[in-house]
Amino acid sequence: MTGPPVAGAGLEVRGLRAEYGAARVLHGVDLTVPEGEIAVLLGPNGAGRTTLLRALSGLVRARGTATLDGTRLLGRAPDEIARLGVAHVTQEGGTFGPLTVEENLRVGARARPWPRRGAGEDLDRLFGWFPVLRAQLSQPAGTLSGGEQRLLAIARALMARPRLLLMDEPMRGLAPRTAGLLFRTIHAINRDEGTTMVIVEHNVPAALEVAHRSFLMEAGRITARRVRGRW
Amino acid sequence: MFGQQLLEGLGAGAGYAALALALVLTYRFTGIVNFAQGELAMLATYVAWQLVVSGMPYWVALPVTVALAFAAGVLTERLVIRRLESGAGEVTLVVTTIGLYVLVNALATLVWTAALRAFPSPFPDSPPGLAALAAAGVAGAVLGALALVVRRTGLGLVMRAVAADARSARLSGVRVGRVLALGWGAAAAVGALSGVLLAPTLFLEPSMMTGVLVYAFAAATLGGFDSALGAVAGGLAVGVTETLAGTYLGFVGADLKIAVPLVIVVAVLLLRPQGLFGSAPVERA
Numbered sequence: 001m002t003g004p005p006v007a008g009a010g011l012e013v014r015g016l017r018a019e020y021g022a023a024r025v026l027h028g029v030d031l032t033v034p035e036g037e038i039a040v041l042l043g044p045n046g047a048g049r050t051t052l053l054r055a056l057s058g059l060v061r062a063r064g065t066a067t068l069d070g071t072r073l074l075g076r077a078p079d080e081i082a083r084l085g086v087a088h089v090t091q092e093g094g095t096f097g098p099l100t101v102e103e104n105l106r107v108g109a110r111a112r113p114w115p116r117r118g119a120g121e122d123l124d125r126l127f128g129w130f131p132v133l134r135a136q137l138s139q140p141a142g143t144l145s146g147g148e149q150r151l152l153a154i155a156r157a158l159m160a161r162p163r164l165l166l167m168d169e170p171m172r173g174l175a176p177r178t179a180g181l182l183f184r185t186i187h188a189i190n191r192d193e194g195t196t197m198v199i200v201e202h203n204v205p206a207a208l209e210v211a212h213r214s215f216l217m218e219a220g221r222i223t224a225r226r227v228r229g230r231w
Numbered sequence: 232m233f234g235q236q237l238l239e240g241l242g243a244g245a246g247y248a249a250l251a252l253a254l255v256l257t258y259r260f261t262g263i264v265n266f267a268q269g270e271l272a273m274l275a276t277y278v279a280w281q282l283v284v285s286g287m288p289y290w291v292a293l294p295v296t297v298a299l300a301f302a303a304g305v306l307t308e309r310l311v312i313r314r315l316e317s318g319a320g321e322v323t324l325v326v327t328t329i330g331l332y333v334l335v336n337a338l339a340t341l342v343w344t345a346a347l348r349a350f351p352s353p354f355p356d357s358p359p360g361l362a363a364l365a366a367a368g369v370a371g372a373v374l375g376a377l378a379l380v381v382r383r384t385g386l387g388l389v390m391r392a393v394a395a396d397a398r399s400a401r402l403s404g405v406r407v408g409r410v411l412a413l414g415w416g417a418a419a420a421v422g423a424l425s426g427v428l429l430a431p432t433l434f435l436e437p438s439m440m441t442g443v444l445v446y447a448f449a450a451a452t453l454g455g456f457d458s459a460l461g462a463v464a465g466g467l468a469v470g471v472t473e474t475l476a477g478t479y480l481g482f483v484g485a486d487l488k489i490a491v492p493l494v495i496v497v498a499v500l501l502l503r504p505q506g507l508f509g510s511a512p513v514e515r516a
Contacts, residue, residue: 078401082403095396096396099388099395110404111405156403158406168508
């Protein structure tokens, strides 16, 4: 069990509510993820986990409060939130198909704070984590396999040097071996870079292995939380 | 005689190419076909004419007009298109551009009347071939510069990212609104170039770009609606075919020559539906 989080450091969400038209999806979500930790959101389909990530990255309008290191996130446009250091890898991945792998990574670096130096060294570090991308630098992203595109989407998000990385089902559709490799990579990135992460995942055993804390979501609420092995 | 015709065809083609490129730019960025593109170019041409008759040299009026058109394009996106984009579908946006078409046409008629006016030639004493060559040269230089920006600069990279997937670009911190406004501005500027290049060979009147818009659509379709290079090649091909067919095919003449490039376009599309330079999507499943 960790001690109480440092005030303001990391992600703080209080009373988050969101709806699609008349259908309310989030009914007042409270959660805290201290800086440098990995949090995993578990739960059935339709529990509101994807909507929670979307609300944090500005794709869905929400009420309540959400702060990253004390900075307000809600009420801002997605590009502004990205420039504040929040990277969101959506379920669809969202790589730029006609652009090459290298160009995708260069677009990812656009969100990093000025001056945008050090992108070259970051590329080398990324290739250490995702060696498969190095060999395909000049290939259009649309021609990569689904798994490779997923890795590219994560790599592109990391090029922004995010303080908070949101990932929606990063292992979806991956072969078990690739999925295992990806989770070890996520763990290594968190360890080496100290990036705070919130991950939506269906594969409970794999997710719990890397999570510092986990939240069970049901029907738009958090119904259980676990910190380092204890529910 | 043939060389002269070829040059004239290239000159007209440069104008069609520029308008086709403007259509393709708007389409790639916003996914909509801007039916008002030709009318915005016509409006810009009137502005250029006004500048020239008030004493400004043609080669000064041209960049001034293009810059004004760029600003107008940015404003159109900011004030009209963006407001609709959030809540309206593509069909609404396309119908809005048809509304803009009518509005701009009416506005031009109100201000300048429907009277035919001659646009002064930049080379009044030289053979028409030279003017056509200069038009093609200017169009080529501008389009080349645009291609360099899109292919080789950070701004171009961001523009291509937005064209590929605006939401992901937004999540990567790209100010998509600014990029879209820039795209509309660039399209309006290139469209204005088309109007001003063609104006010396056409009479200036509020419907002067209607026929050109048809040619530009033909050029963009021929080249491939997602290819800037295709739009330019298509424009030149349409210009040259139209001119040569009008001169050398006796049964075609001046009245029927508009149909010739369209027939060729249909023939090409039957064999290659994505256009000559367009790409069928290469996404892996």
